[in-house]
Amino acid sequence: MEKNLKQRVLSGMRPSGKLHLGHLHGALSNWVELQKKYECFYFVADWHALTTEYEKTDKIKQDSIDMVIDWLSVGLDPEKSTLFVQSQLLEHAELHLFLSMITPLPWLERCPTYKEQLKEIKTRDIHTYGFLGYPVLQASDILIYKADKVPVGEDQLPHLELTREIARRFNSLYGEILTEPQALLTKTSKVPGTDGRKMSKSYNNCIYLSDTPEIISKKISSYLTDPSRIHPTDQGHPDVCAIYSLQEIYYENPKEIEEKCKKGTIGCVQCKKMLAERIIKSLEPIHKKQHELKSNPMLINEILKNGTQKAKAVTEKTMSEVRKSLKLWNME
Numbered sequence: 001m002e003k004n005l006k007q008r009v010l011s012g013m014r015p016s017g018k019l020h021l022g023h024l025h026g027a028l029s030n031w032v033e034l035q036k037k038y039e040c041f042y043f044v045a046d047w048h049a050l051t052t053e054y055e056k057t058d059k060i061k062q063d064s065i066d067m068v069i070d071w072l073s074v075g076l077d078p079e080k081s082t083l084f085v086q087s088q089l090l091e092h093a094e095l096h097l098f099l100s101m102i103t104p105l106p107w108l109e110r111c112p113t114y115k116e117q118l119k120e121i122k123t124r125d126i127h128t129y130g131f132l133g134y135p136v137l138q139a140s141d142i143l144i145y146k147a148d149k150v151p152v153g154e155d156q157l158p159h160l161e162l163t164r165e166i167a168r169r170f171n172s173l174y175g176e177i178l179t180e181p182q183a184l185l186t187k188t189s190k191v192p193g194t195d196g197r198k199m200s201k202s203y204n205n206c207i208y209l210s211d212t213p214e215i216i217s218k219k220i221s222s223y224l225t226d227p228s229r230i231h232p233t234d235q236g237h238p239d240v241c242a243i244y245s246l247q248e249i250y251y252e253n254p255k256e257i258e259e260k261c262k263k264g265t266i267g268c269v270q271c272k273k274m275l276a277e278r279i280i281k282s283l284e285p286i287h288k289k290q291h292e293l294k295s296n297p298m299l300i301n302e303i304l305k306n307g308t309q310k311a312k313a314v315t316e317k318t319m320s321e322v323r324k325s326l327k328l329w330n331m332e
């Protein structure tokens with residue numbers, strides 16, 4: 001398959017099951033937008049899930065399906081983008097193997113995500129070869145598609161830099177085969193969860209894309225607001241209020257709320273009610289799509305199978321070049 005004229009975008013997500021507003025505003029809306037201008041490849045990084053979940057693998061497949069349902073429901077379009085599952089493309093593993101040969105250990109050991117996770121994750125033993133190699137697998141995901149651009153959040157920038165270094169090293173050893181990708185830094189809107197911290201499954205503070213209107217109203221009313229406001233007429237401080245951060249995403253004119261809050265002419269109960277209505281409304285078409293997809297489970301399978309086929313045409317071509325450049329067997 002020839003690369004078409006559009007630049008190529010590639011990104012992946014670990015299978016995290018049903019998605020929440022943090023995923024939507026942090027990554028997915030951007031993925032949807034990129035479909036207009038780029039040739040996009042988006043995949044479920046289920047092998048990456050194994051780096052931490054190797055002891056308990058029974059949820060990975062269902063989480064992948066739930067995640068893809070949410071991808072499609074917010075507008076990722078299999079007609080425009082290639083959607084696939086990493087573990088169905090064995091070439092990723094082959095390239096990972098070659099890249100592992102040329103990646104110096106210190107590049108991996110100094111990686112900030114590695115050091116942080118080793119400190120943070122206490123419930124599972126991640127002192128493994130596979131976990132150390134997480135970014136090498138990610139590099140292989142990216143380089144095998146010769147992606148030009150990789151939309152990621154800030155936390156992933158070190159992995160992108162490492163990918164570029166690995167590509168340079170590969171090319172200087174074996175010839176100019178791989179493309180050095182650029183990061184497309186997603187400007188993440190701040191999406192606070194019900195406790196004011198970053199929305200995250202592990203904090204149990206999420207509003208899910210599949211939450212019903214009743215649950216959304218309940219969750220929104222449970223948010224803490226400006227703690228110095230006791231009466232609705234007290235002057236408020238939107239800058240310290242999690243509800244205001246969400247209003248900035250959902251309300252067409254957030255300045256209006258900011259002013260009213262500061263003057264004490266809007267109460268938190270009313271403010272929350274307005275927000276909940278908007279979130280509920282914005283999720284209506286998404287729920288409709290989720291419902292359609294859930295009533296036709298074969299469809300997801302079909303979409304991923306098609307995507308895998310399209311992706312495979314690319315990975316096989318790259319690997320054939322890679323094997324040649326390494327002067328290895330390449331029987332066709």
Ligand code: TRP
Pocket residue numbers: 010011012013014045048137138141142150151152156
């Ligand atoms: N490490 C990424 C994350 O946790 C997921 C990922 C795996 C990825 N392979 C990738 C992202 C390739 C971009 C490109 O979010």
Ligand code: SF4
Pocket residue numbers: 225226229236237238241242243244257261262266267268269271272
């Ligand atoms: Fe927050 Fe709205 Fe209350 Fe102001 S009025 S403190 S923005 S919830």
